[in-house]
Structures are given as C-alpha cells and as structure tokens.
Amino acid sequence: MSLVAPAAVQVHKLVEGRPARRCIKRISAGATTLAALLVLAACGAQAPDVSERMAASAMPLPALPRFGPPDPLPPARANADMVRDILEMGFFLESGRAVPALSRFDGPVTLRVTGAPPVGALTDTDRLIQRLRSEADIDITRVPEDQPARINVTFLPRARIRSLVPQAACFLVPNVSSWQDFRANRRNPALDWAQVSVRQEVGIFIPSDTTPQETRDCLHEEVGQALGPLNDLFRLTDSIFNDDNFQTALTGFDMLVLRAWNDPALQNGMRPAQVAAVLPAVLARLNPRGERGGTGPAGPTPRAWINAIEAAFGGEGGRDMRLDAASRALTLANAAGWQDGRLALSLFLVARFLPPQEGEAALAALIRAGAIYRDLPGAEVHAAHVDMQLTVQALASGQMDLVMQLTTRAIPVARRTENAALLSSLQLLRAEALQAMGARADAAALRLDSLIWARYGFGTDDAVRARLAEVAALTRALPVSR
Structure with a gap:
C-alpha cells in the first residue's frame, strides 16, 4: 500500500511561518550574501490600508486553468545511481518489508474512473495517460466506467477513505476493483503487495472533495505506482515517489523509471539479483547520457529518522512537538553525515x-537547505520552496528588490513543475512587492493571473481569498506606497 503523507509540505502551510511581531532589518548596502541581507530584528509600525491590494478578492474567480504542453525536467542522475534507486524502490515497501519479486501488468493496460470525479479530474487523467504513453512508452488507455479495467480509480469523500485508512490522503491496493471490494477483502492476503507476482487488477482511491492540485497529485503518484515500483524514498529529490511531496507531478526521472520497469528485458517474477543484472543494460539503452560515474552507495535511511520526519509532517501535535520531531531528524541527519x-x-522543517x-x-x-537543494539533481522545485519562504521574509521587511530577485528565479520552476499552489503564492508575493514599489497596474495584472492558479492549487473560493489576504497582510508594517 502506498500512502501519501498527510499534512505534507504544502505551500499554503508554509506561509504560516512568516514573521509575527517582528520584521527583518536591512544592513549596509555592501552586504553580498543572502544571509547578510536578511538579518532578523524586532520592529513595529503603522499598518497600511490594504483595500487596494484586496480589490481582486471581490471579483469572480476564474475557471480551472490548464498547464501548457508538459515540459518535465529530464533525469539528471547517473544510470549507476538509478539502478540502486530502482532496486530499492521496487523490492521494498514503505514499511521496510522486502518484495521478493518484480511484478507489473503484462500487455496493454486499461484504466477507468468511477465514483464522483471532481471537476477537472477526467481532463487531468487523460493528460496523465498521454504522458505515460509518450514519455514512458506504456500502452495504457482509459475506458468507460461501466467497462472492466486493470486500474480502477475511484473518487469518494475523504471521510469514507479515512474511516478505513485514517492516515491516507489517497492509496492503491492490488486485486480489488471497487471500494466495496476493498471493504470486503481488507484482511485478505491477496491485498498484500509482497505476495503479488503478476499485477492483474489495482484499485486506487482518491478523495472527491479536495483541491484540484491534490487530485492531480494523487493521480500521478498512485497510477505511477500501479505501473511501477511501490516504494517512496526520501532521498530522491527528482521524484514524485518521495514522501516530502515537493514534487507534485511525475518527473523525467519517474518516467524513465516507469519505462525501465516495463521494459521487455524485465519479466514478472524476476528476483532482485536478476533485475540488478539486467537493469544496467536497459538504462544504457534508454538513457545513454546517464552512462557516467555515479555517487556510490547512498546509505540506508533509518526508521528513526523517517518516524521523526513523519511526526514533523503530522498534524496531531502542536508546533512544539513538531519542532522537536524535526530537530530529532536534523540531529540524526547530521550524525549520519548526509549531504543530500x-x-x-x-x-527545512526545523526552519518551518x-x-x-x-x-x-x-x-x-x-x-x-536551499544551498543543498541547488546541488542536487532535480531539486529545483525544492529550492523554489525555500525561495518562497525567503521571499516572505524579504517582503515583510520591505526588501522589494530581493523579492523580485527571488521570485524571478522561482516562478519559472513552479510553472515548469506544474505546481499551481507554489506558482500562485510566488505571484501574489511578487504582486505585493510591485504594489509597494508603486507599479500598481503591474501588481493588479499579476494578482489576477495568480488567482487563476490559486483556484487550481487551493480549491475553494474562500481558500483562494484567504491566501490573498494572508499575503497582503505581510506588508502591514510597511509604509503605504504613494
């Protein structure tokens, strides 16, 4: 079973970490490092009238947008490292249990959508199928909901999902075709992925009452795992199969993994050693530019660190408990000597x-954290999340030039990785800077554009307007632009 971590790193949660009752003072113009530009100090000032900034909130919000042609970042790691990663992804479950043999679908794959798919879900499903066909070379087709299929995507209320799987945002199960089938067979050994030798049928369950972006994210991760390896690895910054949830759509790395997993050179029932013997030649053929070096063994990820990270992500404890968990994770990471x-x-979580x-x-x-992410393959979107947090700090302290610099770097990454929540937040922050710099027309235009993506990323009109108000409030301690 693959579960998406609840309360995962989401843009709408990150802004909660903005300064409260403090601001960031400027230092001398000779400062050259970002750390020097953002020195924290206490301050206070009159709150300006933000009514002009909030004018867009009274307007009807646009319909759901659509991203342009997919342009995923290509895989950037060496094939030797990918062999190691695929073996760990494919022959272990997230619990740490071993999977004894490779399993996948034989032949063409059909997919159907049942239940109550929300607005835009079928469009996103078809777009995903097209990507899987063109990028992963998988023969997959969507069929009508009244026809049998090998992958069965069911949309139902989140409360019903959590009544049986409390910690799941969405998940997949082998050998079931419906929610009723899953309920009736929950304790059947046939639903144990470690016992599956050939994939015949998979059930995927996704909330019908969540944001369009989370719907899309669930589709990508669960359908991807239905077709390929089942494990999530925290060290894979260039993959959606990572419970940090920074990547929100299948990446170039992920598509290469799926293409390799379904390559004719591999067969159902192959043991890990057999796959390890064949996989280097498969990747050399599929990804010739990856035939270089490699970083060597990454080292295991201890369960204690995973437990600490999951506790930091989780919403059950307050800020102090989550900080304690993040601090434990940082202590373990430093002790292990990780630089990934x-x-x-x-x-990042300690800072949050x-x-x-x-x-x-x-x-x-x-x-x-940002410096580490910029040195890792495929971690551009992680670095953009860090830039968004730094932008919050810069905006709250009135450093508008720095806001423009950071958002100029991060916005293209958010757009290319199709992260609408991150994109809209960055645009709103940039619009506030433009407003403060006196470019009111440009600010208004960008704010309206951001609402298009906010609708997709945050869902309801109320959630979008709350985000708009939250960002506008960041400049309350600053003088009003005249």
Missing part, C-alpha cells in the same frame, strides 16, 4: 517550526 535531500528536508524569537536560526537553516 534528507539533510535539507530536516533543515522554529518560533519567531529564533528567526535568525530559522533563516540560517533555510539558507543552508
């Missing part, structure tokens, strides 16, 4: 939960 996405994620009076420590953790 696991260390960066630990730093540090209290306002420890702003300098939070800023240092963010900057260090």
Whole structure:
C-alpha cells in the first residue's frame, strides 16, 4: 500500500511561518550574501490600508486553468545511481518489508474512473495517460466506467477513505476493483503487495472533495505506482515517489523509471539479483547520457529518522512537538553525515517550526537547505520552496528588490513543475512587492493571473481569498506606497 503523507509540505502551510511581531532589518548596502541581507530584528509600525491590494478578492474567480504542453525536467542522475534507486524502490515497501519479486501488468493496460470525479479530474487523467504513453512508452488507455479495467480509480469523500485508512490522503491496493471490494477483502492476503507476482487488477482511491492540485497529485503518484515500483524514498529529490511531496507531478526521472520497469528485458517474477543484472543494460539503452560515474552507495535511511520526519509532517501535535520531531531528524541527519535531500528536508522543517524569537536560526537553516537543494539533481522545485519562504521574509521587511530577485528565479520552476499552489503564492508575493514599489497596474495584472492558479492549487473560493489576504497582510508594517 502506498500512502501519501498527510499534512505534507504544502505551500499554503508554509506561509504560516512568516514573521509575527517582528520584521527583518536591512544592513549596509555592501552586504553580498543572502544571509547578510536578511538579518532578523524586532520592529513595529503603522499598518497600511490594504483595500487596494484586496480589490481582486471581490471579483469572480476564474475557471480551472490548464498547464501548457508538459515540459518535465529530464533525469539528471547517473544510470549507476538509478539502478540502486530502482532496486530499492521496487523490492521494498514503505514499511521496510522486502518484495521478493518484480511484478507489473503484462500487455496493454486499461484504466477507468468511477465514483464522483471532481471537476477537472477526467481532463487531468487523460493528460496523465498521454504522458505515460509518450514519455514512458506504456500502452495504457482509459475506458468507460461501466467497462472492466486493470486500474480502477475511484473518487469518494475523504471521510469514507479515512474511516478505513485514517492516515491516507489517497492509496492503491492490488486485486480489488471497487471500494466495496476493498471493504470486503481488507484482511485478505491477496491485498498484500509482497505476495503479488503478476499485477492483474489495482484499485486506487482518491478523495472527491479536495483541491484540484491534490487530485492531480494523487493521480500521478498512485497510477505511477500501479505501473511501477511501490516504494517512496526520501532521498530522491527528482521524484514524485518521495514522501516530502515537493514534487507534485511525475518527473523525467519517474518516467524513465516507469519505462525501465516495463521494459521487455524485465519479466514478472524476476528476483532482485536478476533485475540488478539486467537493469544496467536497459538504462544504457534508454538513457545513454546517464552512462557516467555515479555517487556510490547512498546509505540506508533509518526508521528513526523517517518516524521523526513523519511526526514533523503530522498534524496531531502542536508546533512544539513538531519542532522537536524535526530537530530529532536534523540531529540524526547530521550524525549520519548526509549531504543530500534528507539533510535539507530536516533543515527545512526545523526552519518551518522554529518560533519567531529564533528567526535568525530559522533563516540560517533555510539558507543552508536551499544551498543543498541547488546541488542536487532535480531539486529545483525544492529550492523554489525555500525561495518562497525567503521571499516572505524579504517582503515583510520591505526588501522589494530581493523579492523580485527571488521570485524571478522561482516562478519559472513552479510553472515548469506544474505546481499551481507554489506558482500562485510566488505571484501574489511578487504582486505585493510591485504594489509597494508603486507599479500598481503591474501588481493588479499579476494578482489576477495568480488567482487563476490559486483556484487550481487551493480549491475553494474562500481558500483562494484567504491566501490573498494572508499575503497582503505581510506588508502591514510597511509604509503605504504613494
């Protein structure tokens, strides 16, 4: 079973970490580093009238947007590393249990959508199928809901999903075709992925009452795992199969993994050693530019670190409990000597939960996380999330030039990775900077554009308007532009 981590890193949660009752003071114009530009200090000022900034909130919100032609970042890691990653993804479950043999569908794959698909879900499903056909070379077709299919995507209320699987945002199960089938057979050994030798039928269950972006994210991850390896690895910054949930759509790395997993050179029932013997030649043929070096063994991810990260993600404890969990993860990451996405994620979460009076420590953790992410393959969107947090800090302190610099770097990444929530948040932050700089017409135009993506990323009109108000409130301590 593959579960998407609840309360995963989402843009609409990250802005909650903005400064409270403090601002960021400027330092001398000779400062050259980002850390120097963002020195925290306490301050206070009159709150300006933000009615002009909020004018867009009274307008009818646009219909759901559509991204342009897919342009995923290509796989950037060496094939030797990919062999290691695919073996760990394919022959272990997220619980750590071993999967004894390769399993996949034989022949063409059919997919149907049943239940109550929300607006836009069928369009996103068809777009995903087209990508799987063209990028992963998988023969997959959507059929009408009244026909049998090998992949059965069911939309139903989140409350019904969590009545049986409380921690799941969405999930997949082998050898079932419907929710009723799953309910009736929950304890049947046939639903154990470790016992599956050939994939015949898979049930995927997705909330019908969530945001369009989360619907799309669930489709990509669960359909991807129905067709390929089942494990999620925290160290894979260039993959949607990573419970940090920064990647929201199948990446170039993911499509290459799916293409390799379904290559004719591999067969159902192959043991890990057999796959390990064949996979290098498969990847050399599919990804010749990956025939170079490699980083060597990545080292296991201890369960203690995973448990700490999941506790930091989880919403059951308050900020102090989540900070404690993130701090434990950071201690473990440093002790292990990691310099990869696991260390960066630990730093990112510590920064997220540090209290306002420890702003300098939070800023240092963010900057260090961003530096690590920029050195990792496929971690551009992770770095863009860090840039968004730094943009919040810069906007709240009136450093509009820095807001423009950071958003100029991050917005194209959010657009290319099709992360509408991140894109709209960055656009709203940039619009606030333009407003403060006196470019009111440009600010209004960008704010309206951001609402198109906010509708997709945040769902309801109320959620979109709340985000608009939240970003506008960041400049309350700043002078009003005249």
